[in-house]
Amino acid sequence: MLMRILILGGTTEAFALAGRLAGFTEFHPLLSFAGRTGNPRQVSIPTRIGGFGGIHGLERFLADDGVEAVIDATHPFAARISRNAALACVQAQIPLLALRRPPWIRQQGDHWIDVESMTSAAEALGTAPRRVFLTIGRQELHHFEAAKQHIYLVRTVEPIGEALASSNVIAIRDRGPFDEEAERSLMEREGIDILVSKNSGGSATYPKIAAAQALGLPVVMVARPDKPADVPTVTLPEAALEWLRQLHERTP
Numbered sequence: 726m727l728m729r730i731l732i733l734g735g736t737t738e739a740f741a742l743a744g745r746l747a748g749f750t751e752f753h754p755l756l757s758f759a760g761r762t763g764n765p766r767q768v769s770i771p772t773r774i775g776g777f778g779g780i781h782g783l784e785r786f787l788a789d790d791g792v793e794a795v796i797d798a799t800h801p802f803a804a805r806i807s808r809n810a811a812l813a814c815v816q817a818q819i820p821l822l823a824l825r826r827p828p829w830i831r832q833q834g835d836h837w838i839d840v841e842s843m844t845s846a847a848e849a850l851g852t853a854p855r856r857v858f859l860t861i862g863r864q865e866l867h868h869f870e871a872a873k874q875h876i877y878l879v880r881t882v883e884p885i886g887e888a889l890a891s892s893n894v895i896a897i898r899d900r901g902p903f904d905e906e907a908e909r910s911l912m913e914r915e916g917i918d919i920l921v922s923k924n925s926g927g928s929a930t931y932p933k934i935a936a937a938q939a940l941g942l943p944v945v946m947v948a949r950p951d952k953p954a955d956v957p958t959v960t961l962p963e964a965a966l967e968w969l970r971q972l973h974e975r976t977p
């Protein structure tokens with residue numbers, strides 16, 4: 726019997742799991758994207774794009790699509806979809822596993838300013854004008870409109886459009902994985918004084934953190950939002966695959 730699996734994606738780990746699942750004939754997986762990037766990476770399993778319509782929309786989708794297991798491999802900062810998935814899966818009595826990479830841990834020599842929100846991140850830049858490397862994606866850039874005295878080098882996957890209304894913006898577009906040497910050169914060339922980053926974890930975007938340390942630059946590090954605590958969680962795609970295989974074996 727083919728097992729129908731919904732992977733809530735948007736991360737490197739979701740792509741890795743999707744790639745692994747393509748080789749297993751007992752699974753019938755579907756990878757779901759929020760649709761935040763116009764050009765998602767190619768993957769060898771079927772995909773869908775866009776929200777489900779809240780918890781009830783997700784519940785309906787799970788029933789209509791015959792989903793038998795859900796893997797929440799969403800971005801560590803995508804808190805709403807994880808909450809919705811936890812509630813919908815309890816309601817529908819469908820097994821749910823979170824695939825979540827661990828956060829970065831401060832290393833010796835790091836100068837991190839820890840904050841809990843984007844509002845606090847903007848405040849942490851201080852009142853004196855600085856050249857800021859802003860690497861938080863596009864959706865929350867508007868918080869930095871409260872600190873227009875700074876010059877922002879903003880790097881995003883998608884164009885920022887009107888997301889940050891300030892005349893002091895240099896926008897660049899790029900998608901990881903990044904390289905430490907290149908990150909260092911970029912920060913030196915642009916005369917960066919401080920980096921702002923989400924604590925996303927993983928290796929693809931860590932080189933900016935390593936480069937900041939090497940250059941002796943401070944990093945405003947935004948802590949992750951809470952995700953549902955009572956969901957079984959693994960950190961590696963292989964562990965998620967093993968969980969699915971065991972679930973498949975137990976399913977009559």
Ligand SMILES: NC(=O)c1ccc[n+]([C@@H]2O[C@H](COP(=O)([O-])OP(=O)(O)OC[C@H]3O[C@@H](n4cnc5c(N)ncnc54)[C@H](OP(=O)(O)O)[C@@H]3O)[C@@H](O)[C@H]2O)c1
Nearest residue numbers: 734735757758759776777778779800802803804805806862
């Ligand atoms: N989503 C990503 O791929 C992604 C990637 C990198 C960074 N982030 C960061 O995460 C933070 C919040 O992002 P967000 O708005 O995407 O997440 P969110 O606030 O958790 O989700 C908002 C809504 O988007 C839809 N959604 C999210 N992930 C989905 C998925 N995999 N498949 C289908 N629908 C999905 C859901 O809509 P319905 O309620 O209608 O179902 C959800 O309620 C931001 O800081 C963002 O930069 C997200």
